[in-house]
Amino acid sequence: MTAVETCRLVPEQILVRPAGNADLLSIVAIEACSFEDPWPATDFNRLQRSPFCEILVAESTGDGICGFSVSRYYAGVGELLNLAVLPGTRRQGCGKLLVETVKSRSVIHSCEQLSLEVRHSNRAAIALYAKSGFKATEVIKEYYADGEAALVMVLKLPEKMETDHESP
Numbered sequence: 001m002t003a004v005e006t007c008r009l010v011p012e013q014i015l016v017r018p019a020g021n022a023d024l025l026s027i028v029a030i031e032a033c034s035f036e037d038p039w040p041a042t043d044f045n046r047l048q049r050s051p052f053c054e055i056l057v058a059e060s061t062g063d064g065i066c067g068f069s070v071s072r073y074y075a076g077v078g079e080l081l082n083l084a085v086l087p088g089t090r091r092q093g094c095g096k097l098l099v100e101t102v103k104s105r106s107v108i109h110s111c112e113q114l115s116l117e118v119r120h121s122n123r124a125a126i127a128l129y130a131k132s133g134f135k136a137t138e139v140i141k142e143y144y145a146d147g148e149a150a151l152v153m154v155l156k157l158p159e160k161m162e163t164d165h166e167s168p
């Protein structure tokens with residue numbers, strides 16, 4: 001899939017799994033067409049090697065990688081550091097599936113909460129996180145390099161989670 005192609009996904013054929021080194025090119029390509037200030041490939045390489053971080057990819061059988069998440073689990077706190085879905089496959093549940101998987105993974109890592117920062121103007125992401133149960137807790141002024149504020153969103157996690165998304 002290219003950044004501009006629209007692709008109809010079959011929900012049952014989307015698998016979320018840990019990223020391998022061979023997936024990094026696809027991840028960097030999705031990052032580049034999703035953000036005005038994309039992370040460089042070196043950031044993904046560094047986080048891929050960190051024992052506290054996990055990069056997951058959503059892969060559609062036959063269509064390839066359509067999204068990714070980057071999360072960190074440390075000292076009882078989970079952080080969703082990055083999330084993006086290929087433009088042509090958005091609004092088909094891929095982002096929600098990744099978020100739900102990160103929630104389950106945070107519980108497995110004994111995290112009591114999962115938090116994230118999102119651009120104040122990013123209505124799509126804020127709607128997705130709200131739908132996934134996150135609550136806005138704080139606004140951090142001038143958080144981003146261009147001066148935009150960040151909204152901090154937090155999800156309190158249960159000790160155990162009954163979901164289908166525990167084993168990526």
Ligand SMILES: CC(C)(COP(=O)(O)OP(=O)(O)OC[C@H]1O[C@@H](n2cnc3c(N)ncnc32)[C@H](O)[C@@H]1OP(=O)(O)O)[C@@H](O)C(=O)NCCC(=O)NCCS
Pocket residue numbers: 034035082083084085086089090091092093094095096097117118119122123124125127128129131
């Ligand atoms: C934010 C993003 C990851 C959402 O991914 P997605 O696969 O399109 O999301 P989903 O299809 O799982 O959407 C789940 C719900 O989120 C909300 N949502 C998602 N996109 C939305 C949009 N453009 N406008 C309003 N609500 C939206 C809806 O409630 C949606 O449920 P619905 O489709 O049943 O109405 C995607 O738009 C993206 O990659 N954006 C660019 C990168 C980015 O901003 N990442 C977040 C950084 S914090």
